Amino acid sequence: MKVTAIYFSATETTKKNVLSIAKALDETINEIDVTLPKQYGGQFGRGELVIFGAPVYGGTLPEAAYDRFAAFKGDNTPCILVSTYGNRHYDNALFNMAELVKQNGFIPFAGAAVIGQHTFGKIAVGRPDNNDLTLNARFAAKAAEKLSSGDIAPYSFPGEAVEKSKGRGGRFRPQTTDACIDCGLCTAQCPTGAIASDNRTIDDNKCISCFRCIRVCPVGAKVMDTPEYNEFAVSFSQKLAEPRQNEYFL
Ligand SMILES: Cc1cc2nc3c(=O)[nH]c(=O)nc-3n(C[C@H](O)[C@H](O)[C@H](O)COP(=O)(O)O)c2cc1C
Ligand code: SF4
Ligand code: SF4
Missing domain, CATH: 3.40.50.360 (Flavodoxin domain)
Structure with missing residues (x-):
């Protein structure tokens, strides 16, 4: 089969x-x-x-x-x-x-x-x-x-x-640091085509917070690092530790 x-x-x-x-x-x-x-x-x-x-x-x-x-x-x-x-x-x-x-x-x-x-x-x-x-x-x-x-x-x-539409995605939008070498990988690998050709601008309506761009970046320049996210990440991780x-x- x-x-x-x-x-x-x-x-x-x-x-x-x-x-x-x-x-x-x-x-x-x-x-x-x-x-x-x-x-x-x-x-x-x-x-x-x-x-x-x-x-x-x-x-x-x-x-x-x-x-x-x-x-x-x-x-x-x-x-x-x-x-x-x-x-x-x-x-x-x-x-x-x-x-x-x-x-x-x-x-x-x-x-x-x-x-x-x-x-x-x-x-x-x-x-x-x-x-x-x-x-x-x-x-x-x-x-x-x-x-x-x-x-x-x-x-x-x-x-x-x-x-x-319940599965549309989350509210977190990654940032790009000065370490970016403009390789274009994040833009090419985004599941919804949310990243513009400058490899930085993210279309808020298209982004689903999947974090693929962060995972594929070869130099760690795509990040999710805001006080709101970091606070959420700590408490959510504690809540779901089991x-x-x-x-x-x-
Ligand atoms: C926007 C968003 C919403 C999610 N909602 C849930 C959820 O409702 N329940 C859950 O257990 N995990 C949830 N997750 C976690 C994913 O299901 C989990 O990380 C999964 O392993 C990701 O699969 P992937 O690696 O194939 O992308 C969510 C992740 C994202 C990005
Ligand atoms: S988080 Fe996902 S959907 Fe949003 S810009 Fe990155 S790869 Fe695209
Ligand atoms: S994958 Fe990383 S280095 Fe390449 S364009 Fe995107 S942010 Fe820049």
Whole structure:
């Protein structure tokens, strides 16, 4: 069975979780990374398996991921959903991802709500770790068994329907320090095209606070360093210090 992994992953924790599941199913997967703002699309058949993965933003999937996933169509194609969240909660993410893919011809028969290092503060640092990846691979093996039994139906994920705009993103806008060497990487890698060609000006309406620009900067010149953010980061990190466990739905 051909396995395709389709994921949105600004800071690559979702990517790690999705690929650990996909590669446990088949080493030769087809990988479609929808993090950058491009035109996407594809059609999948009944005999294929698709894995959709997105982080949790505001208790649901990011609006950008929602729009990009909507470009893929199935024909009663089985799929596995992966929501990566920063140790607070996945809330309505799996539910809304399932509703979206069902409308587009997929059967979301299994899913995972797995932990990834939070974008903000110092929360779940280093996750997914080796233990998470092992648990993901075990889940993949069980999903494969279920699939080969032929007995698949859409799973009833917890949560409720919410507007996709709930996943639009956060309020923090990175700054650029004098260390910037104008390499353009942050601008090229922004998932929403929010950074102007001067590599500094950020469109407030487009930025989703994903912090990809900060992670990709080779010289540490993109930063989030305001008193408001720093204060929030400390208290949020304390609040979410207790590690949560992954949950698997099958
Ligand atoms: C704007 C924004 C909103 C977020 N909302 C949540 C949330 O509601 N619950 C949660 O547990 N984590 C939340 N997170 C954390 C991400 O889900 C987490 O860091 C995830 O691992 C990021 O995935 P990525 O590395 O694939 O981009 C949020 C992150 C951002 C940037
Ligand atoms: S400018 Fe905003 S949306 Fe673009 S990469 Fe940076 S934080 Fe993400
Ligand atoms: S990635 Fe860093 S160095 Fe390169 S343009 Fe952006 S801020 Fe400047």
